[in-house]
Amino acid sequence: MSTSPSNGKIIDGKIIATALKARVAAEVARLKAEHGLTPGLAVVLVGNDPASEVYVRNKGIATVEAGMNSFEYRLPGTASQDEVLAKVRELNADPAVHGFLVQFPVPDQISQQAVIDAIDPNKDADGLHPLNAGRLASGLPAMVPATPEGCVIMAKLAGGDLSGKHAVVIGRSNLVGKPVAQLLLKENCTVTIAHSRSHDLPGLARQADILVAAVGRPNMVRGDWVKPGAIVIDVGINRVPAPEKGEGKTRLVGDVAFDEAVKVAGAITPVPGGVGLMTVACLMRNTVIAACRQNGIALPKDF
Numbered sequence: 332m333s334t335s336p337s338n339g340k341i342i343d344g345k346i347i348a349t350a351l352k353a354r355v356a357a358e359v360a361r362l363k364a365e366h367g368l369t370p371g372l373a374v375v376l377v378g379n380d381p382a383s384e385v386y387v388r389n390k391g392i393a394t395v396e397a398g399m400n401s402f403e404y405r406l407p408g409t410a411s412q413d414e415v416l417a418k419v420r421e422l423n424a425d426p427a428v429h430g431f432l433v434q435f436p437v438p439d440q441i442s443q444q445a446v447i448d449a450i451d452p453n454k455d456a457d458g459l460h461p462l463n464a465g466r467l468a469s470g471l472p473a474m475v476p477a478t479p480e481g482c483v484i485m486a487k488l489a490g491g492d493l494s495g496k497h498a499v500v501i502g503r504s505n506l507v508g509k510p511v512a513q514l515l516l517k518e519n520c521t522v523t524i525a526h527s528r529s530h531d532l533p534g535l536a537r538q539a540d541i542l543v544a545a546v547g548r549p550n551m552v553r554g555d556w557v558k559p560g561a562i563v564i565d566v567g568i569n570r571v572p573a574p575e576k577g578e579g580k581t582r583l584v585g586d587v588a589f590d591e592a593v594k595v596a597g598a599i600t601p602v603p604g605g606v607g608l609m610t611v612a613c614l615m616r617n618t619v620i621a622a623c624r625q626n627g628i629a630l631p632k633d634f
């Protein structure tokens with residue numbers, strides 16, 4: 332990468348994601364020119380989760396910028412499970428769609444697992460299908476969830492070789508916590524996964540050379556939870572009231588109290604401008620990988 336990915340200790344997701352998206356765009360141009368193939372990414376949003384709204388907007392822009400086809404399906408928050416499953420089956424069968432994802436959380440009347448199980452594993456842009464999750468856990472090639480992949484790319488750019496370092500992941504969701512732990516294990520980290528039942532979360536966090544917060548609680552990780560010099564990766568996307576911007580206004584904050592943690596950490600990702608941007612870039616790459624696999628096209632080894 333020609334530009335420095337970090338501005339001092341702040342890991343700049345914009346720079347890193349822009350570089351990755353440029354590589355994806357170049358590969359898309361090649362696929363179009365040499366194979367007449369335009370990768371297509373679809374998203375399904377049921378209801379209106381605020382973190383999902385941010386994602387869908389940025390993903391739509393990035394898909395078009397990369398030269399790919401972008402499809403967006405919005406179902407009302409009252410949609411039934413059968414309606415969502417019908418949409419999944421339609422996308423499984425749509426040859427223009429090489430990858431897709433259903434935004435989570437879905438409303439209570441719909442089983443998240445039933446939706447995941449219905450997705451064609453080859454089109455599973457999120458890497459959430461049990462086949463992909465199992466392949467990742469077994470060390471086999473898989474569709475890797477975009478957010479965890481983005482976290483590890485940023486941690487490596489900030490910390491170099493992660494081998495032997497203690498990574499503490501707060502959160503154990505199938506979307507973020509568990510797969511990020513798998514990827515850190517693959518990097519030869521010693522991995523601790525903490526969650527809502529963990530005892531002494533601050534004490535666990537203070538052991539971390541690499542601290543990943545994926546909880547969904549604004550500013551939960553305080554400055555004194557951070558070991559001096561640690562790499563802090565903040566996955567949280569939380570919308571909170573921002574009266575300073577005017578009545579009824581909101582802003583995005585992470586799971587880490589940034590102003591406190593930045594004083595202690597060796598490197599830290601901001602929100603916005605951090606992991607979220609890498610999630611979008613990695614999702615673009617996943618879509619290209621899926622399109623190539625489905626069409627028997629080889630990708631450059633380092634893609």
Ligand SMILES: NC(=O)C1=CN([C@@H]2O[C@H](COP(=O)(O)OP(=O)(O)OC[C@H]3O[C@@H](n4cnc5c(N)ncnc54)[C@H](OP(=O)(O)O)[C@@H]3O)[C@@H](O)[C@H]2O)C=CC1
Nearest residue numbers: 382478502503504507526527545546547566567568607610
């Ligand atoms: N930046 C990005 O690209 C992305 C951001 N996100 C954001 O990341 C956050 C996490 O997402 P996701 O993993 O899907 O969320 P989930 O709600 O699925 O999982 C949250 C996890 O945090 C744990 N947790 C909740 N409260 C506490 C607590 N007080 N102490 C310790 N652990 C706790 C839960 O524990 P338990 O299992 O015990 O309930 C659970 O494992 C959200 O803010 C989401 O919007 C998500 C995806 C991508």
Ligand SMILES: Nc1nc(=O)c2c([nH]1)NC[C@@H]1CN(c3ccc(C(=O)N[C@@H](CCC(=O)O)C(=O)O)cc3)C=[N+]21
Nearest residue numbers: 382383385386389433434435568603604605607608610
């Ligand atoms: N099946 C599924 N997969 C997901 O990966 C998934 C999901 N459901 N549900 C919602 C969460 C949230 N999420 C975000 C991704 C990128 C940004 C993002 O682009 N953030 C930018 C933009 C911020 C802004 O525009 O203000 C940033 O942090 O800088 C945000 C949020 C993915 N998620």
Ligand SMILES: [Mg+2]
Nearest residue numbers: 435436504506
């Ligand atoms: Mg979840």
